[in-house]
Amino acid sequence: MNHDAARDRLLELAYGELGSAESRRVEAHLRTCPQCRAELEAISATRTAMRRLPPERAPEAGERVLLAAGREAAARMGEARRRSSASAWLRLAATAALVVAVGGTSWRILVARRERPAEAPIDVALPAAPAPPRSVPEVPRLAEAAPWPQAPSPEAERRGAAPPADRGVPRLAARGEGRAEAAADASFAARAKVAAARPAAAAPSLAAPPSTAATRASPGAAAAEGAAREVDLLRAGGNLSLADEQRRRCGDAEVRMEVWRDRAGRARRLVVTSSDRSGSRRADLLYDAGGRLRLARVEAEDGGGGVSRGRIAFDSSGSRVLEEGAGPAWPDAELPRGAEAGMVSPPCPP
Amino acid sequence: MRRFRQGDPGAFETLVSRHRAAVHGFLVRAVGDRARAEDLTQEAWLRVVSAAPRWEERARFRTWLFAVARNLAVDDARRRSIRGQALPLDGPPGPDGPRAEAAAADDPPPDSLAEGALLRPKLEAAIAALPAEQREVFLLREYADVPFAEIAAITGAPEPTVKSRMRYALEQLRRQLSEIGLAPVAAGRSR
Numbered sequence: 416m417n418h419d420a421a422r423d424r425l426l427e428l429a430y431g432e433l434g435s436a437e438s439r440r441v442e443a444h445l446r447t448c449p450q451c452r453a454e455l456e457a458i459s460a461t462r463t464a465m466r467r468l469p470p471e472r473a474p475e476a477g478e479r480v481l482l483a484a485g486r487e488a489a490a491r492m493g494e495a496r497r498r499s500s501a502s503a504w505l506r507l508a509a510t511a512a513l514v515v516a517v518g519g520t521s522w523r524i525l526v527a528r529r530e531r532p533a534e535a536p537i538d539v540a541l542p543a544a545p546a547p548p549r550s551v552p553e554v555p556r557l558a559e560a561a562p563w564p565q566a567p568s569p570e571a572e573r574r575g576a577a578p579p580a581d582r583g584v585p586r587l588a589a590r591g592e593g594r595a596e597a598a599a600d601a602s603f604a605a606r607a608k609v610a611a612a613r614p615a616a617a618a619p620s621l622a623a624p625p626s627t628a629a630t631r632a633s634p635g636a637a638a639a640e641g642a643a644r645e646v647d648l649l650r651a652g653g654n655l656s657l658a659d660e661q662r663r664r665c666g667d668a669e670v671r672m673e674v675w676r677d678r679a680g681r682a683r684r685l686v687v688t689s690s691d692r693s694g695s696r697r698a699d700l701l702y703d704a705g706g707r708l709r710l711a712r713v714e715a716e717d718g719g720g721g722v723s724r725g726r727i728a729f730d731s732s733g734s735r736v737l738e739e740g741a742g743p744a745w746p747d748a749e750l751p752r753g754a755e756a757g758m759v760s761p762p763c764p765p
Numbered sequence: 766m767r768r769f770r771q772g773d774p775g776a777f778e779t780l781v782s783r784h785r786a787a788v789h790g791f792l793v794r795a796v797g798d799r800a801r802a803e804d805l806t807q808e809a810w811l812r813v814v815s816a817a818p819r820w821e822e823r824a825r826f827r828t829w830l831f832a833v834a835r836n837l838a839v840d841d842a843r844r845r846s847i848r849g850q851a852l853p854l855d856g857p858p859g860p861d862g863p864r865a866e867a868a869a870a871d872d873p874p875p876d877s878l879a880e881g882a883l884l885r886p887k888l889e890a891a892i893a894a895l896p897a898e899q900r901e902v903f904l905l906r907e908y909a910d911v912p913f914a915e916i917a918a919i920t921g922a923p924e925p926t927v928k929s930r931m932r933y934a935l936e937q938l939r940r941q942l943s944e945i946g947l948a949p950v951a952a953g954r955s956r
Contacts, residue, residue: 426913426928426931426932427913427928430906430912430913432912432913457935457939458935460939461935461938461939461942462907462935464888464938464942464947465888465891465892465907465938465942466907467884467888468884468885468888468889468892468908469885470786470790470908471786471789471790471793471794472786472789473785473786473789473806474789474803474806476803477803477806477807478781478785480807481781481807481810481811481814482777482778482781484811484814485769485774485777485778485781485814486774486777488769488777488814488815488817488818489769489772489773489774489776489777490772490774492769492770492771492772492817492818493771493772493773494772495818496770496771496772497772650807651811653811653815671800686800686804688798688800695799697799697800716799718886719883719885
């Protein structure tokens with residue numbers, strides 16, 4: 416392998432993408448080429464240094480909603496699959512019935528023609544004919560053996576009738592996987608809407624709150640969790656969108672606020688992030704349909720990557736009814752009780 | 766993904782537990798903002814859920830997932846630039862300017878740095894200072910372990926271009942690391 420060819424493969428060698436034969440050829444060249452050796456060492460040294468960056472921890476917030484959405488989608492897809500399988504069996508059964516019926520009739524006619532004396536009625540000849548393939552009576556059994564689809568529930572019908580939701584879907588460049596760019600799953604969005612419209616207690620399948628002692632003990636906290644869950648469901652169903660973003664300076668800190676609105680235009684979520692040299696603070700504030708703050712998911716990060724997370728729940732009058740998780744204090748000034756009032760200007764951290 | 770499509774709820778949980786941290790890590794470093802990355806991570810997974818019924822096994826799931834995440838990051842950057850905000854992919858602004866500059870200058874020598882805590886912002890700043898198209902290639906190859914050919918599929922760039930971006934990214938990182946005393950010197954590829 417000549418110098419240029421070997422040099423072009425150093426990157427793949429460093430990342431283990433070469434086959435063993437080609438690796439051996441490049442390595443043979445490296446033994447005789449100090450320039451390529453130096454280049455490979457530079458790649459390796461840079462990689463080693465960059466690998467000292469600690470991995471990011473996945474945020475816990477949102478995982479429950481996500482897993483619940485996955486479970487619901489799996490249930491729907493499983494049901495669709497069973498239905499599809501059942502209808503395939505039905506088609507097969509119907510085809511078999513038709514074939515058997517036609518075959519049996521043809522056989523009868525054939526036998527009748529063969530054995531019928533010139534003047535004898537067909538009925539007389541039939542008992543003498545060999546038994547035709549057991550046909551019509553067998554068909555129901557064949558059909559019964561197949562799984563029978565359940566009649567669609569009214570809710571399933573509603574889902575089927577829902578218009579496609581206008582949500583973006585993944586695209587994969589260059590190889591035509593863009594087919595997946597079709598409109599997003601309308602049934603998921605519709606189901607999330609239906610679930611969101613139910614009272615919290617009737618929709619336990621999505622994002623049930625953690626059964627903390629505090630939550631169980633306090634009806635106010637449970638109500639707050641229910642209201643927050645409704646916002647999560649709106650978001651999971653694509654019915655909450657980022658409507659505005661504001662920034663301001665508070666001394667050394669930069670504070671950013673996102674306003675998320677539901678389809679009725681009500682602010683249901685504010686995300687306030689402030690950061691300065693010493694770290695960052697983030698409050699994810701969820702509001703009920705009346706614009707009252709019900710749950711704050713708070714997170715503080717020190718400059719070294721240490722993160723503390725917590726939750727603060729509020730009753731409908733704005734009093735704190737639950738505080739969970741360690742971390743710095745979150746004064747009321749940082750947790751605007753009314754969504755619209757909070758949008759006037761991002762609050763400054765203390 | 767096949768099992769998830771067949772209605773196995775555990776399969777989705779497996780996908781999430783296997784890939785969620787990697788996607789989140791990619792997005793944090795691609796958009797340079799943890800809060801935005803958290804939202805985009807959630808968005809990416811919700812898109813996986815909604816697209817699952819139409820999923821066709823034409824690429825590795827992980828490749829497709831990173832394509833989703835990468836497209837979200839690109840769209841997010843575009844939205845922000847339209848709104849007239851600084852492009853987050855060019856590095857989040859700090860009180861005294863871009864984090865890359867803040868981290869590169871006037872800081873204590875590396876000997877005195879505690880491993881991890883103080884190193885992290887410097888390495889993140891070095892990544893944030895990369896041009897966006899080099900940064901995404903570096904992040905996908907180095908931390909997400911996506912092969913070059915699949916990065917080409919994800920980004921829509923030809924594979925030789927992807928490798929070229931990777932070389933430039935590594936060279937720039939090496940220069941930055943050596944400026945702050947974190948990387949051994951070795952001659953880079955001359956151009």
